[in-house]
Amino acid sequence: MSPCGGRKLSSAAPEPPAPGSPLGWLKDRLGFEALAHLAEKKEVPIQRFSLFYYLGGMALFLFLVQAATGILLLLYYRPSAAEAFESVQYIMAEVPFGWLIRSIHSWGANLFVGVVVLHMVSVFFLKAYRAPRELTWISGVLLLFLALGFGFSGYLLPWNTLAFFATKVGTDVPAQLPVVGALLSRILRGGSDVTGATLSRFYGIHVAILPATATALLAVHLVLVQQKGMSVPPSVEKRPYRTMKFVPDFLLRDMVGWLVAVGVLAALAAFFPWELGVKADPFSPAPAGIRPEWYFLSMFQALKYLPAEIGGVPGEMIGVLAFGALGAGLVLVPLLDRKASRGEPSPWWNRLAAAALAGALVLTLLALRPPPGVAP
């Protein structure tokens, strides 16, 4: 760790790999000096908000966990209405450690979305989206949307009752959009209703389209992070601060967090294996208390409170358009918050974001209440 000094202080030089060591051998043959140079050069600011820097690495680690466990699940999963549930049942009951892989994948999905949301919130309040990191923010928000897409598409894949009806409700939402809504919902479902065709479609989206898109976008995001370096909050950057080497100082600390995450995931999988529920029956009535995953609950609850019509326009349509506008606003925050771009404080943006977060939290808690007549 480098001592305090100027505005940005120098750090200790890394030790070169010993001649004949495995690292030196690989360097000779693969020629990744440029990468090694980048790693050696990369520094992480040390300031009172440094803890939030670890959220990005944690999100990346959980993404890799999802990819690894997802690939293992693919070996046994069968994406058809007739076999999906049974194949997941087989994974849980018969495949050695299948229960562990599936539970880690399901719990990991939730932790991943949670960490990505926390990462975005911290970046927002630390004003890390200000120039010149606008594109880093935009790619990050798009990655969050992709994470939500992963969650939504993956939820249906076990083909159980809750997932089936939650997907019915979820795929009804885009249908509220004017002009293109019905077509969009039809494309999403692969027909007029949620069927085996929807399952095949969601499977394709979940294991091919979203991973390919997310990988490309993640690469852009990481390149931008490397190019622009780690952001320092405006309140900190005016004073001198220390830095630490990314390799090995920051990376070792990152690894501590990753190991903790692995421990948490293993404990959750061992003590609370992810439920499989009952196989979906399209002809049965929807059970009481159907609701989506926690990260969609605030939107789900907000739509419930909207009146049937607002000024002659269907209330749900207005709600869906409002969510679309909020999403677009979130993407464009760096361009809208001019003060932050100039390095000036923008308290109104902070207040707006705090109010939006509080609102989402309240709506989520309201949605978590059991419906009348249903045991909690």
Add this chain to the structure above:
Amino acid sequence: MRRALLAAEALVAAAALSRADGGAPPAATPAATAPVSIGCVTCHLALDDARVSPPARLFSEDVHARANLTCASCHGGDPRTEDMDAAHDAKRGFRGKPAPRDVPAICGGCHGDPAFMKRFDPSLRVDQLSEYRTSGHGKALARGDESVATCASCHGAHGILRVKDSRSPVFPARIAQTCNRCHGDAALMSAHELPSDVYARYAKSVHFEAMTKKGDLSSPTCNSCHGNHGAAPPQVASVAHVCGTCHAVFAEQFAASPHGKAFEDLGLPGCVTCHENHEIVHPTDAFLATGPDGKCGTCHDKDSEGARAAAAMYQDITTLKNATDEAKAALRREAEAGMLVTRAQFDLSRADEALTRARADVHRFHPYAVQQTVAGGLTIARTAKAEAVRLGKERAFRRQGLLVSLGLIGVSIAALLVRIRDLDGRRRRP
């Protein structure tokens, strides 16, 4: 206005009058154009008399009014005139309020005529009158006893509704109460030497519970066993057949069992001997035991072959029930701990089926039959229990594995922290 209405009714009434003597059915006009018996109803309502006005009010909803029959169809008279005496003139067929003894014939005049009834509903039965004459009620009436039930006693006189109308007194869920209007009358029943607590006993039965609490309209009520128009108590020999209408398997088993012939020889009513007739409570395995609920001991001596057979069947069924309950509880514990037990629970449901079959097999009254069924169920229940035990071990293995993993993770974290501290220390040194 009143004249116009009377004139309109006259066309209908004229046809109705022609056969309103109970000998043949009256005519009816098509529903779309037909007025109801406006002449009679208009006056009887206007009179606002507690004796004659309520029937006029009720008649508007009567199924016969909807089929365009009129008051005169049953009561005779001439509704075309405003003159009360002329309208009620016996020469014009007026019979007033029919005496109970006349009611079956009046109703049967139409309801016994297939050609006439087909005009309204081809699926309606037309044997009610002939059935009624075979019933306890009908026979008593023929003997001159007018205290017995006739058509109107059950169906009502003026607000007659279709049987499938839930407001009808003969709607399945209301029949028992309707019968109880007379059969719960202690004075009336004592005159006929009949018990008056039948409804109170029926209200404790599984059939009443199914009908009233579960809303199962197919559950038996009075007429299911006694008949409706031909209502009579089932004879001893026919009890098993009556119950067997629904409980076909039990009836077949009972008939083929040693008890079938023995009961017949002893003049015992089949099912009723153990299950009662009206107060048919939930049968329990204790029926086979020697306790206060035991039924077998009523006839079989303690050390007899029959008592030993009952004890063996009780033992077998109890063993299967306990094994199934234990397996269920074990699987439930594993499910609550997060283990996947759906397949094992599904398999165990076949043990439940075996238990149900074993209880049915009791009606064969042969321990071997019960034993065979129980053996199959026990194998299933024990397999499910073994699966629960395996899942418990798997759960323990997972937790042990977690402990080992957390230990390794903890060691790795400690090593990393030591390395970080070492690096930080080295860099702090000048």
